[in-house]
Amino acid sequence: MNPFIKKLIVILLLSGAGNVLAATSSNLNDQSQLAKAPSTKDQVYFKPPAEATLPNNAFGELVRRGEAYFVNTKALAPQYVGNELNCVNCHLDRGRMANSAPLWAAYSMYPAYRKKNNKVNTFAERMQGCFKFSMNGVVPAADSEVLVALTAYSYWLSSGVPIAREQPGRGYAEPAQPAGGYNVENGKKVFESRCVTCHGADGAGQKVGASYVFPPLWGKDSFNWGAGMHRINTAAGFIKHSMPLGEGNSLSDKEAWDVAAYVNMHERPQDPRLINGDIEQTRKKFHAEDGVNLYGVIVNGVLIGQGTK
Amino acid sequence: MKKYIGQQVRKLLTAFLLVPALASAADGHSIALQGGGNQAAMPCVACHGEGLRGNPELVAPRIAGLPEDYIAKQLRDFNAGSRHNEQMQAVARALTQDEIAAVAKDFSVLPKVNVLADMPLRPAPDTAAWLDMRGAWERNIPPCTSCHGSNGMGIGNAFPPLAGQSAAYLKAQLHAFKNAAKNEKPNRKKQMAAATKRLNDPNGLMRHIAASLTDAEIKMLAEYFSAWAVSDEPIAPNRVFLK
Numbered sequence: 001m002n003p004f005i006k007k008l009i010v011i012l013l014l015s016g017a018g019n020v021l022a023a024t025s026s027n028l029n030d031q032s033q034l035a036k037a038p039s040t041k042d043q044v045y046f047k048p049p050a051e052a053t054l055p056n057n058a059f060g061e062l063v064r065r066g067e068a069y070f071v072n073t074k075a076l077a078p079q080y081v082g083n084e085l086n087c088v089n090c091h092l093d094r095g096r097m098a099n100s101a102p103l104w105a106a107y108s109m110y111p112a113y114r115k116k117n118n119k120v121n122t123f124a125e126r127m128q129g130c131f132k133f134s135m136n137g138v139v140p141a142a143d144s145e146v147l148v149a150l151t152a153y154s155y156w157l158s159s160g161v162p163i164a165r166e167q168p169g170r171g172y173a174e175p176a177q178p179a180g181g182y183n184v185e186n187g188k189k190v191f192e193s194r195c196v197t198c199h200g201a202d203g204a205g206q207k208v209g210a211s212y213v214f215p216p217l218w219g220k221d222s223f224n225w226g227a228g229m230h231r232i233n234t235a236a237g238f239i240k241h242s243m244p245l246g247e248g249n250s251l252s253d254k255e256a257w258d259v260a261a262y263v264n265m266h267e268r269p270q271d272p273r274l275i276n277g278d279i280e281q282t283r284k285k286f287h288a289e290d291g292v293n294l295y296g297v298i299v300n301g302v303l304i305g306q307g308t309k
Numbered sequence: 310m311k312k313y314i315g316q317q318v319r320k321l322l323t324a325f326l327l328v329p330a331l332a333s334a335a336d337g338h339s340i341a342l343q344g345g346g347n348q349a350a351m352p353c354v355a356c357h358g359e360g361l362r363g364n365p366e367l368v369a370p371r372i373a374g375l376p377e378d379y380i381a382k383q384l385r386d387f388n389a390g391s392r393h394n395e396q397m398q399a400v401a402r403a404l405t406q407d408e409i410a411a412v413a414k415d416f417s418v419l420p421k422v423n424v425l426a427d428m429p430l431r432p433a434p435d436t437a438a439w440l441d442m443r444g445a446w447e448r449n450i451p452p453c454t455s456c457h458g459s460n461g462m463g464i465g466n467a468f469p470p471l472a473g474q475s476a477a478y479l480k481a482q483l484h485a486f487k488n489a490a491k492n493e494k495p496n497r498k499k500q501m502a503a504a505t506k507r508l509n510d511p512n513g514l515m516r517h518i519a520a521s522l523t524d525a526e527i528k529m530l531a532e533y534f535s536a537w538a539v540s541d542e543p544i545a546p547n548r549v550f551l552k
Contacts, residue, residue: 051443052434068430071552088552093446197467197511198456206465208458209548214465246451246518 045098045169046105048157059152066153069146070095073135075211077146082136083269084205084212084221087150090134090229092242095157098169099241105170107154108161116290123151133227136269172237175253177292182232182254184299187262190255194244203266218266220308225271231291235260265294270307279305337415340408349403353412356396361416365475374421374473374541378466381413386509393485393505420541422473424460430551437533440526442552448521453530456514459550461534467511471534480531482507483519487527490520 054060069076071094073086088094095103110123117129124142127150131137140146161167192201198214199205205216216222228234240256242248251259275281283296283305295305341353341361353372358364363371372380386392387401404412432438441461444452453461456468463470471479485507510516522530 050434068551075549075551093444097446194512197514198465200465208462208464209544209546209550211459211548211550213455213458244512244514245455246449246514247512248449 043098043168046102046161046167048096048102048104049159054156059156062149062152063156065145066149066151066156067094069149070153077140080131080135080137080140080146082138083216083223084207085135085215085223086212087130089215090238092245095154097242099171099173100238101171102157102169103154104158104161105167107151107158108163109166109170123154127151132272134223134229136222136224136227136272172234173241174233174237175240175256177233178254178257182257182261182292184258184261184265186255187258187260190251190259191262194251195259198244203263217263218268220269222268224269225295225305225307226273226286230264230268230295231293232257232260232264233291235264261294265299265304267304267306267308271295271305274307279303336408336411337413340404340412341416345400345404345408347403347405350400350408353416361419363473363475363478365477368475368477368481370475370478371422371470371473372416373419375417375469376463376466377413377417379469380416381409382466382509384409384413391509392507421544422462422470422539423542423544424462424472424537425540425542426460426538427551428454428460437526437529440530441533445521450518450521453534454552459552461537462544472537473539474535476531476535478531479534480527481505483522483527483531484524486510486516486519487522490516 054063069087070091071086071088073088074081074084090101091097091103092100098105106126107123110126111120112126113120114126114129117125121129122142124147127147128139128142132139195217199217200214202219203217204219204221205212205214207213212221223229229238236253236256239260240249240251240253243256244250271282271286273282273286275285279296287293287295287305297304340350344350344352353361356364356367356369357372358369361371361373363369383392384401384404387394387397388404390398401409428442429438432442440450441453444450444455453471456464457471458464458468461471463472485505489506489508490513508516519527
């Protein structure tokens with residue numbers, strides 16, 4: 001990048017004009033990972049329509065089905081879900097919450113090129129990625145009832161959002177990596193003091209009957225090594241804004257990074273893109289340039305990324 | 310009041326002695342019926358009712374089937390003063406650590422509450438059901454279900470069942486959390502004593518939420534959760550709860 005432009009961007013960010021910059025230069029080149037978000041303080045976010053405004057007709061019915069799939073993914077679409085997660089676990093408030101990858105900020109940005117699969121993805125293809133990685137499952141066909149309904153729900157939540165204009169609150173508004181990096185030992189301490197009440201010391205979550213109330217964070221029932229949330233930077237963004245539930249923004253950026261690293265150093269289902277059973281090859285091809293992650297890295301003498309049985 | 314409690318004790322002792330499983334049970338059950346070694350630890354059934362299912366008139370909660378760790382923690386917290394209640398603090402202080410462990414263990418295996426009906430899937434805005442299932446995120450209030458589980462049945466050691474508790478008890482607890490969150494310094498000592506506080510929620514999770522609830526919402530929520538018909542039937546492990 002031209003040094004002058006670089007300097008200009010720094011000045012713009014520092015002067016609080018970062019929002020304008022982010023909103024105008026929508027990143028259409030690669031949406032595998034979103035650009036670092038500007039400060040969220042005093043930010044005004046798009047408000048999706050109220051549930052009560054949904055019409056009682058065939059369209060409204062499809063949107064409701066989409067919403068039901070979104071919050072009860074495992075229960076209603078078990079054929080596509082290989083773990084114990086529901087979409088709503090990472091997209092809080094039923095896909096409405098800013099900085100929790102809200103659907104209303106995603107829908108209008110597709111089709112888009114993604115480096116992750118090196119092609120232009122439709123919104124349906126983007127959701128197929130969620131099922132393959134985040135749900136560790138089987139990809140539903142683009143014209144399957146579940147994807148059609150989820151698309152309708154996303155479309156309706158986006159009522160009034162301009163097409164191809166990046167919205168504040170998109171993605172997880174990741175805080176910058178703290179100076180000096182992250183520290184998994186401190187992350188463990190943060191986890192034990194702030195997270196175990198809900199997610200358990202073993203990160204396995206908790207359920208009533210067959211339904212999980214607190215989602216599993218690692219292990220066989222969580223997202224796999226190919227999911228975006230396996231990146232420490234992405235998890236740090238989610239945690240920073242939304243965890244502990246109802247007490248978002250109570251952790252420092254460093255605590256969010258540390259605890260995200262602690263969560264994401266634990267084993268989870270293997271990356272379905274595993275090349276010839278070789279973690280190192282898979283790391284080089286899919287993880288080396290995918291944000292900050294520990295796949296294929298040796299931590300305390302143990303190779304991370306071996307997957308769960 | 311004393312006479313009333315006396316009558317209740319006699320009534321409940323009779324009722325309990327007729328239940329062989331409980332009458333023949335271990336230490337915790339004898340504390341429930343006869344009190345602790347120290348007389349100040351009154352029999353639990355005196356206030357918490359038959360089968361320890363609670364007594365709304367005394368604002369005494371159901372303890373039957375609550376998680377063992379939760380019961381033990383409440384007693385320790387009454388003792389330490391992080392949970393306020395004159396009667397319970399006196400009782401907790403009179404119990405030994407062994408007695409606390411025994412009641413927690415034995416009461417936790419009593420029948421748990423179960424709500425057999427499914428929840429409504431479409432709550433109306435500005436209702437308790439809406440708060441329960443949707444929350445009020447603009448005030449950082451998550452849905453109750455996201456921690457207490459569907460149907461208010463509770464989960465794990467830290468999130469007790471709401472189903473099976475009386476409106477009077479739930480209302481008192483939400484106000485106690487709210488009072489603690491306010492951290493007010495009343496002018497007179499009398500007022501301070503009147504404002505029952507509860508500061509023993511893990512990570513302040515409930516204080517944080519109660520602080521944002523209006524008094525009208527507290528009343529509404531307490532009535533909503535207490536209105537569910539509950540049963541002692543165990544929760545089926547394969548039961549699916551839709552949100």
